[in-house]
Amino acid sequence: MITAERKPFAEIKASIAPYKRILVVGCGTCVAECAAGGEKEVALLASQLRLDADHEGRTVDIKEITLDRQCVYEFIDQLFPLVDEYDAILSLGCGAGVQAVAEVLPKIHIVPALNTTGISETREQGVWLEDCRGCGDCKLDLFADVCPITRCAKGLFNGPCGGSKGGHCEVDPDAPCAWHLIVTRLEETGRLKSMDEIQPPANWARAQGKGPRKCVREDQKTS
Amino acid sequence: MIANRSEAHVAVFFCRQLDPEQDANRRSLEKELGSGIRFFPMPCSGRIEALHLLKALETGARKVYLITCPQGACRYGQGNVRARKRLDYAKSLIREIGLSDDCFEMIVAQGPLPLSIGDLARELLGRTADEPDSSKEKQAGTNPAAYLAK
Amino acid sequence: MIESRLKRILTDGQFAVTAECGPPKGADPEVIRRKGNLLKSYVDSINVTDNQTGVVRLSSLAACVILRQEGLDPVLQMVTRDRNRIALQSDVLGASALGIRNILCLSGDHQSLGNQQEAKGVFDIDSMQLIQTVRRMRDKGIILGGDQLSSMPDLFVGAVENPFGDPQSYRVARLAKKVGAGAEFIQTQSIYNVARFREFMTEARDRGLDKKVFILGGVTPLKSARMAEYMRDKVAGMDVPEEIITRMKAAPAKEQRSEGIRIAVETIQALRQMEGVRGVHIMAIEWEEAVPELVEKAGLLPRPAI
Numbered sequence: 108m109i110t111a112e113r114k115p116f117a118e119i120k121a122s123i124a125p126y127k128r129i130l131v132v133g134c135g136t137c138v139a140e141c142a143a144g145g146e147k148e149v150a151l152l153a154s155q156l157r158l159d160a161d162h163e164g165r166t167v168d169i170k171e172i173t174l175d176r177q178c179v180y181e182f183i184d185q186l187f188p189l190v191d192e193y194d195a196i197l198s199l200g201c202g203a204g205v206q207a208v209a210e211v212l213p214k215i216h217i218v219p220a221l222n223t224t225g226i227s228e229t230r231e232q233g234v235w236l237e238d239c240r241g242c243g244d245c246k247l248d249l250f251a252d253v254c255p256i257t258r259c260a261k262g263l264f265n266g267p268c269g270g271s272k273g274g275h276c277e278v279d280p281d282a283p284c285a286w287h288l289i290v291t292r293l294e295e296t297g298r299l300k301s302m303d304e305i306q307p308p309a310n311w312a313r314a315q316g317k318g319p320r321k322c323v324r325e326d327q328k329t330s
Numbered sequence: 331m332i333a334n335r336s337e338a339h340v341a342v343f344f345c346r347q348l349d350p351e352q353d354a355n356r357r358s359l360e361k362e363l364g365s366g367i368r369f370f371p372m373p374c375s376g377r378i379e380a381l382h383l384l385k386a387l388e389t390g391a392r393k394v395y396l397i398t399c400p401q402g403a404c405r406y407g408q409g410n411v412r413a414r415k416r417l418d419y420a421k422s423l424i425r426e427i428g429l430s431d432d433c434f435e436m437i438v439a440q441g442p443l444p445l446s447i448g449d450l451a452r453e454l455l456g457r458t459a460d461e462p463d464s465s466k467e468k469q470a471g472t473n474p475a476a477y478l479a480k
Numbered sequence: 481m482i483e484s485r486l487k488r489i490l491t492d493g494q495f496a497v498t499a500e501c502g503p504p505k506g507a508d509p510e511v512i513r514r515k516g517n518l519l520k521s522y523v524d525s526i527n528v529t530d531n532q533t534g535v536v537r538l539s540s541l542a543a544c545v546i547l548r549q550e551g552l553d554p555v556l557q558m559v560t561r562d563r564n565r566i567a568l569q570s571d572v573l574g575a576s577a578l579g580i581r582n583i584l585c586l587s588g589d590h591q592s593l594g595n596q597q598e599a600k601g602v603f604d605i606d607s608m609q610l611i612q613t614v615r616r617m618r619d620k621g622i623i624l625g626g627d628q629l630s631s632m633p634d635l636f637v638g639a640v641e642n643p644f645g646d647p648q649s650y651r652v653a654r655l656a657k658k659v660g661a662g663a664e665f666i667q668t669q670s671i672y673n674v675a676r677f678r679e680f681m682t683e684a685r686d687r688g689l690d691k692k693v694f695i696l697g698g699v700t701p702l703k704s705a706r707m708a709e710y711m712r713d714k715v716a717g718m719d720v721p722e723e724i725i726t727r728m729k730a731a732p733a734k735e736q737r738s739e740g741i742r743i744a745v746e747t748i749q750a751l752r753q754m755e756g757v758r759g760v761h762i763m764a765i766e767w768e769e770a771v772p773e774l775v776e777k778a779g780l781l782p783r784p785a786i
Contacts, residue, residue, distance in 0.1 A: 116426035147381060151423065154384040159427040161388075261561070261587050261601070265608035265657065267650070268587050269642030269669055270716035277716030278590040290650050302653065305612060305661050308565065308605040308624060 108137035109201045110235045111144060111221040116155060119197070122218045126194040127166065129156070131220075132186065132208065133173035134200045141235050144199030144221055146173040152199070152220065177204025183211045190215050225257075243313035243320065249306060251292040256309070258285035264306035341368045341386040342451055344397035345375040347405050348439055355448040359455075365390075367451065375399065376409030380420035383434055387424075395454055397437045397447075410438065484581035485553035485786060486525040487636040489759075490665065490694045494784050495752060496759030498555065498667065498696060499523045499771050501547070503538035512538070512546040515768050520552060522775040524783060525582060527555040527667070527761070531562060534594020541575055548579045555638065556580050559588025564604035565613070569623050572614055576633030584638040584667065585610040608661050611639055615662030639663035643680035644673065644719040652683040659693045666693055667761040670700040672711075672743075673719040674750045681756050690756030697751040700763045701770050702740035705729040741774055748778040 113119075123129055131153045139145025153169045160167040170193075174182040177200030186196070186208070195216040198205045202223040209217040225237040240257045247254060256262045260278040267286030270277030274287040293299045349355055356369050368391070372378065375398035386394045396417055398410035414436060421431035437454070439445060489496045499519050504511040512528075519526055526547055530540040544554035556575050558568065575583065587607045591599045605613065605624075614637050616622055621629045639658045643651055655666065671677045677697065684690055702708045705728035712720035724743060731739040744762075751757045760778075764770045775781060 116423075147379070150381050151384060154381065154388055155423055155427055157388055158384065158424075158429065162427065162429055260590050260592075261606070262603040263587060263606040263608075265606050265661075267645065267647070267654070268607075269640065269645045270589075271646045272716050273646055278592055284646070287647055290647050294649075302650075303657065303660070305608055305657065308609045311604065 108140045108227065108229075108235075109203070109223060110141045110225050110227040110237070111138050111201050111223040113143055113148065113152065113199070114220055114222055116159075119152070119218070119220050120156075120159065123156075123195055123197055126216075128168040128193045129170070129195050129197050130186070130189060130193045131156075131169060131171045131197045132177065132199065133171070134177040134204050135173055135175045136177075138199060138201055138204075138221065139173075140229070141227070142233075144201070144204075146171075149173055149199055152197070177201070178207045180207065180211055183208050186212060241314065242309065242311075243316075244310050246306075246309075249301070251289045251296070251298070253285050253288045253292065255285055255289070258282075258288075262309075264309065339366055339390055339392040340451075340455060341370065341391035341394045342397065342447075342454070343370045343372060343375070343378055343382065343386075343395065344447055345399050345409070346371045346373055347399055347443070348397065349444050349447040351444070352447045355446045356451065357448070359448050359451050363455075367455070369447070369451070374404065374406050374409040376404070376406065376412035376416075378413050378416050380416055380423060383417070383420040384423065387433060392433065394434050395437055396434070397439055397450065399443070400439055400441050403441070403443070482548075482579045482581060484525075484636040486555065486582050486665070488786055489524045489784065492784075495780070496525075496694070496696060497523045497775055497780050497783065498525045498527060498759065498761045499768070500527045500529060500761070500763040500765065501543070501768060502529050502532065502765055503540065503543040505535065505537050507538065509538075509546050512543045513550055516547045516550045516552050518768055519771055520550075521783060522772045522781070523762070524759075525553040525555050527557055527584060530557040530559045530586075530588065531594070533589045534561070534591040534596060534599075536594075536596060541571055541578075541580075544575065544580045545578045553582065554580055555582040555584050557584045557586060558610065559586050560603055560605055560607060560610055561588035561591060561601050562599075564602050565624050568605070568610060569613065569617065572617055572633050572635065573629070576635055581634060582636045582638065583614060584640065585614065585663075586640050607639060608658065611637060611658060611661040611663050636664055637662060638665040638667060640669065641666050642669035642717045643671070643677055644669060645717040652680065652687060652689070655684060655689055655693075656687055659689055663693055665696065665758075667696045668698040669717055670698045670711075670763060671747055671751070672724050673721050674747060676719060678750075678754060681754050685756050694758040695756060696759035696761045697747075697754075697757050698761045698763055699744050699747050699751070699774075700765065701744035701767065701774060702728055702736070703767060704733070704736045704740070705731070707740075737770075741770060741777065744774055745777045748774070748780070752778075 131149050133144050133146055133149035135145055149171045153171045156169050176182050190212055195218055197218050197220050198208055199220045205217055205219045226239040227235040227237045230236045237257055239254060242256055255264055259266055260276055261268060267284055271284040271287055274284055276282045276284045293302060352371055359367055375396060378396055383394050396413060398413050404410045417434055417436045421434055424431045486496060501515045528540045528543040531537055540557050544556045547554040585607045591601045613624055614635060618633050618635055621632045641655045645651060708720055708725050708728045711718045728736055728739055748760050751760055762771055762774060
């Protein structure tokens with residue numbers, strides 16, 4: 108899923124400082140999964156904001172709502188009739204969610220409450236590991252299903268580097284060396300020979316695009 | 331600092347396994363203090379969520395206790411371990427706002443079980459009323475030290 | 481016609497001596513000149529590191545040019561961490577144009593280790609791909625993507641290998657891969673575990689790699705027992721055996737440098753006896769002054785005349 112983490116409270120507080128009536132909007136998909144922006148997290152943040160205001164003798168009107176998905180307009184539309192009741196919307200959506208809401212509701216200030224961090228798997232409950240950087244040119248098959256762009260700190264296509272020690276990365280000793288994983292998996296499945304081949308440089312054009320990448324499916328369009 | 335016991339504003343989340351007679355045992359205190367004390371029995375202390383603790387503050391509590399079973403005695407295994415982590419998380423959220431995190435306190439009950447939640451609560455209130463610094467224990471009633479361990 | 485002294489020494493069958501020179505964290509060319517002249521008659525070529533450990537220093541390319549002007553044979557170290565393929569290929573052409581005749585291709589230390597931790601790590605291509613690219617530019621006159629160059633760079637292409645990194649079983653295979661990519665010489669990570677390096681060389685020879693590439697063993701003299709421990713604990717991919725630590729600790733503080741030199745000399749002598757090892761690469765980081773003594777004590781003087 109897309110993972111995100113809630114911004115520090117001080118940062119959020121500063122962004123919404125000018126406002127009194129705030130709607131805290133969560134998203135029930137990815138960010139709910141990684142416990143950053145789902146219904147529970149919306150409730151917690153709202154509670155913190157109220158406690159904080161109370162402590163400082165300020166009056167605020169904080170309401171909460173969680174959409175199924177914040178990146179799909181059909182769900183965002185629910186907010187349309189509510190907009191006049193608030194001074195700002197504090198969005199706990201990922202970067203796409205925040206921007207989609209802003210697209211649908213351009214007249215009200217949408218404040219992001221999360222830092223979107225990546226595309227990850229739930230390794231174990233409470234632990235999310237980044238797996239994919241959206242390079243648009245998936246080569247997992249060449250690397251025993253361990254993405255070197257994402258999981259090797261240096262993005263090597265012909266690793267490991269000299270700093271791999273005991274299966275750990277020299278840059279982050281808590282992280283496994285991706286190349287150690289790749290070599291081991293290839294060894295265990297009798298595919299080590301494929302490592303003899305030198306992988307050519309990546310095509311970063313697919314990752315960068317010419318600005319934001321766009322996917323179009325004419326068959327899916329309504330007009 | 332709470333001057334008047336009837337304004338204790340204390341919330342007590344506790345594991346039901348500590349006191350099977352909890353319903354009866356808390357009645358006298360509830361009568362005495364009215365809304366000054368609220369009890370929240372739980373099937374396991376590990377079911378506590380940060381939101382419960384914050385909501386308790388939002389709705390008037392000034393001190394929130396989470397009482398867990400003794401170490402190793404959790405009927406469900408890891409409940410009291412999980413309770414600690416969640417309480418710590420709730421504390422971090424409170425610190426983020428700039429408030430003092432001692433509004434939340436975890437109490438690990440000492441055996442033997444069962445105990446009386448009413449008696450234990452009285453003990454805690456004694457501390458809350460006279461000692462804003464809850465790290466000091468108050469000697470009162472029937473052997474409080476037997477109930478309390480941090 | 482400028483040619484690579486390193487290549488000449490190696491192809492002539494002589495035991496080569498190279499040393500590393502760290503550029504200053506400043507703009508003063510005199511620092512490079514001083515270091516260069518200190519090493520002049522003691523080594524065949526001088527490597528200049530490329531913003532090592534992600535710390536901003538006077539550029540390797542500029543420092544190499546300064547050394548070139550002093551009549552030395554520099555080895556341009558080029559990492560892929562900071563520049564994309566456009567810049568790297570461009571610098572390859574520029575280096576050759578300025579008379580630099582040796583290049584060492586590496587990925588580089590991660591930017592999170594240095595003093596610019598917020599910098600974007602580029603890693604557009606990796607060291608293996610860089611080796612291939614430079615060889616193709618030199619031998620075929622084409623760059624990545626296939627465009628033709630108007631004239632080819634003239635460079636002796638090298639790479640690094642760490643015989644002590646993990647996974648162990650894969651290290652010689654990795655060396656083979658670098659040879660396949662086009663590496664002509666290899667400088668290894670610092671050797672303290674001579675026995676283990678000997679095993680590495682045996683396996684390399686079994687694969688015939690010693691005939692395909694010039695291997696230079698890396699040596700770093702220890703300045704102190706604390707440095708030995710630091711290398712063992714904090715530097716990834718280093719194997720510092722307990723006997724070395726013990727030896728260093730046994731020496732009184734004032735004599736630890738001498739002990740460090742002694743150990744380094746023994747290592748060099750062992751390397752000279754190893755079949756397939758064609759030279760030594762001395763990495764006396766911030767202790768370039770130790771190189772002349774080391775080279776002399778190892779019996780490697782005088783350096784051959786060309």
